[in-house]
Amino acid sequence: MAAMMAAQGGKAGGAPSQEEIEAQEEAKRNAEEQRRTMLAACMTNEARERLSRIAIVKPDKARGIENMILAAAQRGALGAKVTEERLVELLEQINEREGASKPKITIQRRRPNLFEDD
Numbered sequence: 001m002a003a004m005m006a007a008q009g010g011k012a013g014g015a016p017s018q019e020e021i022e023a024q025e026e027a028k029r030n031a032e033e034q035r036r037t038m039l040a041a042c043m044t045n046e047a048r049e050r051l052s053r054i055a056i057v058k059p060d061k062a063r064g065i066e067n068m069i070l071a072a073a074q075r076g077a078l079g080a081k082v083t084e085e086r087l088v089e090l091l092e093q094i095n096e097r098e099g100a101s102k103p104k105i106t107i108q109r110r111r112p113n114l115f116e117d118d
Contacts, residue, residue, distance in 0.1 A: 042073045046084040065090055
């Protein structure tokens, strides 16, 4: 029992301490700051502005584009900074992929019967 408590950090129930929570939050902030710095190095100002506007409306799509840009930068596939035109091309590619994989849903509503004799 003592070995299990020592493995969990000395606390029963395995709840993280306040210091551990703060350390995790600090690590998340540092990782996000590093991510923003890398994106700033890989993109022009116009492209970053457009991506920030996209993030306001569709944060998941903006995050996907950021991931694509960072992955390309890590592979060395980016020859130059991503411009606004290249960003639009990436958006179109994502929209085509999502449009082909998602089925189209059509909703047909019933019209009320005006001549019911209830």
